[in-house]
Amino acid sequence: MKVRVKFMLWLRDRVSVSETVVGIDSGFKLSDLLEISVNMIPSLRDHISGVFKNMESRVSVLVNGVNVYSNVELKDGDIVVFIQCLVGRVLGSTAYNM
Numbered sequence: 001m002k003v004r005v006k007f008m009l010w011l012r013d014r015v016s017v018s019e020t021v022v023g024i025d026s027g028f029k030l031s032d033l034l035e036i037s038v039n040m041i042p043s044l045r046d047h048i049s050g051v052f053k054n055m056e057s058r059v060s061v062l063v064n065g066v067n068v069y070s071n072v073e074l075k076d077g078d079i080v081v082f083i084q085c086l087v088g089r090v091l092g093s094t095a096y097n098m
Contacts, residue, residue, distance in 0.1 A: 001025065001076035005037060008083040011059060015041050024074055030061065031071045033080060048082065060085050 006019045022036055038045045048059050061068050062081040074080070 001028075003028075003033065003074050003076075003078045003080055005033065006079065006081045008081055010084055011047055011082055014047060015044050017041055024076070028074050029071050030063070030068065030074060030080070033074060037082075044082075059083065 001024050002021050003024055004021055007015055007017055012018045059082050064079055
């Protein structure tokens with residue numbers, strides 16, 4: 001099973017990656033993806049450290065176009081997008097066509 005991971009706006013420039021594909025197992029959660037992503041792209045750690053911990057994170061996470069605030073289970077074919085928060089922590093899920 002695989003998920004596609006995309007990095008948008010200034011985050012893409014800072015981590016020097018726009019997109020990658022990650023193999024996952026059944027029961028794989030978003031927190032597992034965050035850990036694997038940081039291991040693959042160490043510069044990502046500074047930008048996603050606050051995700052799910054508080055409202056001060058500069059990065060939002062979308063799964064299949066929906067802004068998620070918790071550790072959801074990922075499924076084969078999911079698209080996970082790390083994107084800069086434009087206003088606070090809320091970002092419209094239809095702002096970017098994936």
